[in-house]
Amino acid sequence: MAAHGSSSSRPIFFFLLALAALLFSVVAANFAQDVVITWGDGRGKILNNGQLLTLSLDRISGSGFQSNNEYLYCRIDTQIKLVPGNSAGTVTAYYLSSQGPTHDEIDFEFLGNLSGDPYIIHTNVYTQGKGNREVQFYPWFDPTTDFHTFYVDGTPIREFKNLEATNGVPYPKSQAMRLYSSLWNADDWATRGGRVKTDWTLAPFTASFQNLAADGCAIGGGGDSSSCGSKPWMQQALDGNSLKKMQWVQSNYMVYDYCKDVQRFPQGLPPECSARLLANGSFQFPLFLSYKYRIPHLHNLPPLGDSTIYSVSSKLMASPVATPSQPIVFFLLALTAALLNSAAASGNFSQDVVITWGDGRGKILSNGDLLTLSLDKSSGSGFQSTNEFLYCRIDIQIKLVAGNSAGTVTAYYVSPLSSSKENPFLRF
Secondary structure: OOEEEOOOOOOEEEEEOOOOHHHOOOOOOOHHHHEEEEEOOOOEEEEHHHOEEEEEEOOOOOEEEEEOOEEEEEEEEEEEEOOOOOOOOEEEEEEEEOOOOOOOEEEEEEEOOOOOOOOEEEEEEEEOOEOOOOEEEOOOOOOOOOOEEEEEOOOEEEEEOOOHHHHOOOOOOOOOEEEEEEEEEOOOOOOHHHOOOOOHHHOOEEEEEEEEEEEEEEEOOOOOHHHHHHOHHHHOOOOHHHHHHHHHHHHHHEEEEHHHOOOOOOOOOOHHHHHOOOOOOOOOOOOOOOOOOOOHHHHOOOOOOOOOOEEEEEEEOOOOOOOOOOOOEEEEEEOOHHHOOOOOOOOOHHHHEEEEEOOOOEEEEHHHOEEEEOOOOOOOOEEEEOOOOOOEEEEEEEOOOOOOOOOOOOEEEOOOOOOOOOOOEEEO
């Protein structure tokens, strides 16, 4: 991962590449000479004559390292192989940071997950001690099977522009930063907001690093920052092709963007958001957003298996015979019933639907205000609406199966009766 401290006029680019070691354009550094393991009581190791570094985590402690040099402007590449398998609760952090309460910081954090579920790539930018600029992505490759090159400064995933002159937002351009990396336990927040804990029977967890490559202006150690202007990345900007790549990533793999979280910022989005060019990708409400700085409206959510009420709005703007230009939009929000605000009048299950199968396992209760479906080894159950719709918006509150729901599916969909059916659906 390259960390790119920025010039006074150039934006910070966050890039994510999967490359072979031979593609490096700068000379690889040596971990034994260029970094120091700062904590972990032997859990961090430098191997293979300085060519490989491993960090491990067990129930007692994690581990971490930092660069010997500080950089005002730099490009730093590192190949990282993340914790494989069930990495839930673990965080592999890789970041540039200065010191003090008004520090600058450029973050990559890789939030572990259960086997088969993707990592979350968590990025953040601090300027003058202020962060809260989180943007999260799913990787489009498996970062645990091989070493991958990560660098902050090709496929860009986000951009933080220097807008000091236009909106006064501080920019990280004057404080020298060191490279830091660590592997640590964060199962109070890292995976599904802390609801999935670290499985310590799988410890130790190990992340590996190789091919560290630093190309920058080291200060305080004989480095000459005046030579930085000749570095090619000092004048780097995203061309049209790179912008398209970034928009592709943001449209397909971005799962949280602070600049779209209006509930988090009820007094208005941060000033840099209004000036930032954003991809028009789909935005997921941050139900499973995971990051260190706790936000009350996220952490008041009930735990998994509790009586969460899901408001499922299937906003059907196209029927199966509609033109391709008419979109079908799904929304899935985790809300309490008191938060719902629907413009449509509530229907009545007794009048508006019919239970079509299940031999008594589907029931209409409370004078038509409640419908339950049940599943046992013999059969499931289901219902359908009495009416057909060509264009419609249908809202329903669903309380899903609590506890161990493995193997079960709760389906909610709109469909014609023809055999060649095409239907928008939600499956849980």
